[in-house]
Amino acid sequence: MAATLSVFLLVFILKSTTCSPVGQLPVESRLDQLEIGAEVQYERTNDLKQRISVLEKFVVGMLSGNNISQTGNSALSKEEVGKLLENNYSMPILPVNGALRQSAAxxxxxxxxxxxxxxxxxxxxxxxxxxxxxxxxxxxxxxxxxxxxxxxxxxxxxxxxxxxxxxxxxxxxxxxxxxxxxxxxxxxxxxxxxxxxxxxxxxxxxxxxxxxxxxxxxxxxxxxxxxxxxxxxxxxxxxxxxxx
The missing domain is CATH 2.60.120.40 (Jelly Rolls)
Structure with a gap:
């Protein structure tokens, strides 16, 4: 039983490493590129959180009948929100069709x-x-x-x-x-x-x-x-x- 399980795991690992472009690279290169991919996803998640936070505060202000939204002790106008979303929180370059970003090459x-x-x-x-x-x-x-x-x-x-x-x-x-x-x-x-x-x-x-x-x-x-x-x-x- 143990021998059969070992063979099954070996076949699974071989298939996993030959079915993707990353699997054709040396182990160290694969780890480096996977780390880059994880970093991109982390940056994207933080960026989306910041955008959602800005939009939520602006929507609350709009629902209260104001053209501005209160964020702590400061207020944001429509124009300021637009600038924040456009300039402060630029989206990172993301992988295309599952490929790692080109900067990895x-x-x-x-x-x-x-x-x-x-x-x-x-x-x-x-x-x-x-x-x-x-x-x-x-x-x-x-x-x-x-x-x-x-x-x-x-x-x-x-x-x-x-x-x-x-x-x-x-x-x-x-x-x-x-x-x-x-x-x-x-x-x-x-x-x-x-x-x-x-x-x-x-x-x-x-x-x-x-x-x-x-x-x-x-x-x-x-x-x-x-x-x-x-x-x-x-x-x-x-x-x-x-x-x-």
Whole structure:
């Protein structure tokens, strides 16, 4: 009998841990996220209590024939009650469809740019050397972002070809796979001896990235030559990405 009960409990625990997204996480992560969920519910309960208290006092005042409600030694007008409900007791961000609030997930975002004009050979990654990192995923020395979290990401990059140079074609590459391509025309081409302004090109890609995979912007043209990328106070070449 004891053995049968033990087997039943084991099956129940296994089912409980595999039937929900939380159950697929390590035990410590599950405890942290459940604690966050409990905190949200606690904040919501306190917020509702405060709102109900304000409304009750206002209704009592209205039923007594006044436009104000007595709260101790002070009175609240309709406008003051509205401000209290709107400003003092803002509702916390609640889970959607049973999911934990998004703040429980790590924030991943980065923005980098080239500090000066630079030449690159084909298949070279563009090493955007100036970085504003909200996570530790982007490495300026090699121009590569490594995802620490699996999910859907947005990446955008802007490239400006230098004057009197070739067009510059770049690719957004995720673990060796090309996800996007753009081409920036040079200010002067062999058929145009008078410059006609700068021609920056911007690409935007939404793609799935697994934890541990690498993302970079790679030069692909011209073959056998160099690509001169412009980046200065007038035209800045940039690379950015964030987790949705």
């Amino acid at each position: 790590p924030k991943v975002a980065f923005h980098a740019y080239l500090s000066q004009d630079q030449d690159f050979h084909p298949q070279n990654s563009v090493t955007f050397d100036q970085v504003m990192n909200f996570s530790s995923g982007y490495t300026a020395g090699i121009g590569v972002f490594q995802a620490a979290t699996t999910g859907a990401y947005v990446f955008t990059w802007t490239i400006t070809a230098a004057k009197l140079s070739h067009p510059v074609t770049t690719q957004l590459v995720v673990n060796g796979q090309i996800k996007g391509v753009i081409t920036s025309e040079s200010d002067v081409t062999p058929t145009d001896v008078t410059g006609s302004g700068n021609h920056p090109a911007t690409g935007v890609v939404v793609t799935h990235v697994e934890a541990g995979q690498y993302v970079s912007v790679r030069v692909s043209y011209p073959q056998g030559g160099t690509s001169s990328i412009q980046s200065n106070t007038l035209n800045r070449s940039t690379f950015s990405g964030w987790l949705l």
